[in-house]
Amino acid sequence: MKKEPLTHLFAYGTLMCEDIMKEVSGLRLEHAPGILCGYSRRAVKGEYYPAIMPDKEESVDGVLYRNVPASAWERLDRFEGEMYERRSVRILLADGSTALAAVYVTKPEFRGHLEAAKWDFDGFLKRGKILFQERYKGYQSL
Numbered sequence: 001m002k003k004e005p006l007t008h009l010f011a012y013g014t015l016m017c018e019d020i021m022k023e024v025s026g027l028r029l030e031h032a033p034g035i036l037c038g039y040s041r042r043a044v045k046g047e048y049y050p051a052i053m054p055d056k057e058e059s060v061d062g063v064l065y066r067n068v069p070a071s072a073w074e075r076l077d078r079f080e081g082e083m084y085e086r087r088s089v090r091i092l093l094a095d096g097s098t099a100l101a102a103v104y105v106t107k108p109e110f111r112g113h114l115e116a117a118k119w120d121f122d123g124f125l126k127r128g129k130i131l132f133q134e135r136y137k138g139y140q141s142l
Contacts, residue, residue, distance in 0.1 A: 008101035009076070010034060010091050012041055012062035013050040014132055016121060021065065024079045024142065025072035034064040034091040036103060042114040044083075048128035049136065050119030051083065051106040061121075064091050064101055076104075078141035083110045 015021045022028050040055035052060055068076075077086070084104035091101050106114065124132070133139075 006088055006100060006102040007067050008091075008099055009065045009068050010036055010062050010089060010101040010103040011065060012036065012052055012060045012103070013119065013121075014048075014124070014129075014136075015065075015076075016063045017125075017129065020129075020133070023139075025065075025068065025075055027069070027072055029065040029068060029072075031063045031065045032093060034062055034093050034099070034101075036060045036062060036089055036091055039089075039103075039105070041119050043117050043119040045113050045115055048124060048132040051110070051114055052103070053106050053111055053114065062091075064093065064099060066099075068102075073102075075142055079138040080104045081138055081141070083107060083113070 011021065015024065018028070036052070037059045038054060038056055039052045039060050040058035041050045041052050041060045044051050083106060085107050086102045087105045089101060089103045090098045092098055
């Protein structure tokens with residue numbers, strides 16, 4: 001039996017911003033808040049964006065984008081770059097239901113780039129978003 005490709009994306013960092021997601025994917029996508037259990041979101045050293053890694057004791061708030069087309073996945077993969085791998089995860093939604101989604105997880109060989117400090121989305125919006133949009137090399141791959 002052939003495995004169906006994932007069509008939903010769980011975003012936990014910069015892609016939670018609708019304008020950034022539209023720039024990267026080329027689309028405005030339907031979305032809803034969600035929670036990913038069993039992962040921890042950390043700041044990346046010297047950067048404005050986060051990464052996640054498995055952590056049984058933690059959970060990560062984010063946004064579930066629904067029905068991401070194949071053309072957008074290609075752009076998302078290039079934008080995220082070599083530090084991340086796409087994994088299949090189950091997301092908890094506000095109504096108590098769950099959805100299967102893809103998420104970009106830090107590859108084990110890059111976990112040394114993560115800070116002990118958790119990444120703060122509100123702080124990103126206040127202090128880092130503009131700098132991220134000006135400097136992040138992932139935009140050059142689009």
